[in-house]
Amino acid sequence: MEFEHQLEDEEVPVAVVGGGIVGPVMAYILGERGIRVHLYESRNKGLNGSLGRAINFSLSNRGIDALVRMGISDEVLKEAAPYYGRCIHLPNSGGKTKVEFYLGNEKKGAIHSINRRLLSELVLKRLEENPNVKIFYQHQLINIEHKNETLHFNVKGGEKGSNNKKSVKAKFIIGCDGFNSSVRKSILGSMSYYQQNILDEVYHELYLPPTQNGESALPYPDMFHIWQLGEVMMVGLPNKGNSFNIILYTPLSHSRNIKTPNDVLDFFRKTFPDVQKKIPQNQLIEDFFRKTPSRLNIMKCYPYHYGNILFYFTQLSGTDPAPSINTHEHSPIRTSVSRNFSQNSI
Numbered sequence: 287m288e289f290e291h292q293l294e295d296e297e298v299p300v301a302v303v304g305g306g307i308v309g310p311v312m313a314y315i316l317g318e319r320g321i322r323v324h325l326y327e328s329r330n331k332g333l334n335g336s337l338g339r340a341i342n343f344s345l346s347n348r349g350i351d352a353l354v355r356m357g358i359s360d361e362v363l364k365e366a367a368p369y370y371g372r373c374i375h376l377p378n379s380g381g382k383t384k385v386e387f388y389l390g391n392e393k394k395g396a397i398h399s400i401n402r403r404l405l406s407e408l409v410l411k412r413l414e415e416n417p418n419v420k421i422f423y424q425h426q427l428i429n430i431e432h433k434n435e436t437l438h439f440n441v442k443g444g445e446k447g448s449n450n451k452k453s454v455k456a457k458f459i460i461g462c463d464g465f466n467s468s469v470r471k472s473i474l475g476s477m478s479y480y481q482q483n484i485l486d487e488v489y490h491e492l493y494l495p496p497t498q499n500g501e502s503a504l505p506y507p508d509m510f511h512i513w514q515l516g517e518v519m520m521v522g523l524p525n526k527g528n529s530f531n532i533i534l535y536t537p538l539s540h541s542r543n544i545k546t547p548n549d550v551l552d553f554f555r556k557t558f559p560d561v562q563k564k565i566p567q568n569q570l571i572e573d574f575f576r577k578t579p580s581r582l583n584i585m586k587c588y589p590y591h592y593g594n595i596l597f598y599f600t601q602l603s604g605t606d607p608a609p610s611i612n613t614h615e616h617s618p619i620r621t622s623v624s625r626n627f628s629q630n631s632i
């Protein structure tokens with residue numbers, strides 16, 4: 287590929303690509319160790335007034351440990367809804383449920399459910415206070431030339447909304463740019479093993495509001511809810527304020543057969559009648575068609591770096607193995623980066 291990008295004068299010690307959740311945690315931890323980091327994120331800065339309605343993020347103790355380290359665990363947990371176990375909605379039972387606590391028979395050891403956009407903003411806000419880290423928004427990585435460790439970006443929001451091109455040399459590059467990682471794609475040719483399976487399942491994101499008097503529409507508002515009928519499954523993650531974010535998993539063929547608003551209502555009436563009664567019809571229809579349903583993938587590859595200089599991180603459930611915020615402490619990749627830095631003391 288031919289690049290006519292403007293090469294920055296300064297060589298960056300560490301370039302982290304991706305400012306979702308893992309990238310800012312990684313940049314913060316390296317910055318805390320006195321390592322200078324530049325973090326590049328393709329999105330705009332800030333929430334622009336909207337949290338979106340994405341699948342909630344579940345934080346376990348490991349994830350919370352990372353936030354304690356960043357000094358923002360209290361702030362994050364204030365915005366999260368704890369859940370202590372699962373509530374299984376028994377199929378064709380007229381709404382009967384079975385409740386299982388994670389620890390014994392009591393409300394202990396909560397997992398915390400939080401809007402992922404909000405979590406990302408809170409970690410980014412904290413990262414801005416780290417003097418060793420600079421954040422560059424609207425920088426979309428296009429490719430990396432590994433022979434000279436140069437990253438090529440499209441920079442959005444130039445004059446009259448135009449895109450500029452920019453190139454940056456970095457001693458160390460860490461990709462935290464999610465499942466479709468451009469960092470990973472840049473080193474695909476040097477991997478000895480790569481396999482990606484696109485699964486037959488897709489998922490739709492739905493929303494179950496609280497009742498008119500502000501109470502939870504489901505019994506057990508502090509549980510993870512599960513409904514399953516044959517190949518179709520639905521899970522509900524609690525939000526602060528008694529609402530739930532729902533994920534509906536179906537085979538692609540089922541999803542494709544639901545084409546009209548009446549099809550949506552029919553499907554829910556037959557498959558999950560107890561939920562169908564609780565979600566306002568207009569909203570159920572709007573949510574169902576709001577986005578193209580997302581595919582699920584399983585990706586395996588080896589190695590996870592190129593030589594000693596290129597590492598990448600990506601999504602937990604999209605890839606295997608890979609760290610998420612909940613697993614970063616135990617990641618072999620992180621240990622390796624830290625070891626490398628302490629030897630080279632950048």
Ligand SMILES: Cc1cc2nc3c(=O)[nH]c(=O)nc-3n(C[C@H](O)[C@H](O)[C@H](O)COP(=O)(O)OP(=O)(O)OC[C@H]3O[C@@H](n4cnc5c(N)ncnc54)[C@H](O)[C@@H]3O)c2cc1C
Pocket residue numbers: 303304305306307308309326327328329341342343344345425426427428462463464465466467468489533599600601602603604609610611612
């Ligand atoms: C249905 C589902 C449910 C999940 N639930 C959980 C859960 O409860 N708990 C959990 O730990 N994990 C969960 N995961 C996995 C979860 O998505 C990841 O753990 C988490 O999003 C990983 O964060 P990340 O920062 O690596 O990636 P992302 O959150 O995907 O962030 C990547 C960032 O990189 C940016 N980016 C992408 N490409 C570029 C580019 N070329 N240049 C610059 N920036 C770029 C994006 O804008 C984004 O901000 C779930 C996944 C799925 C599919």
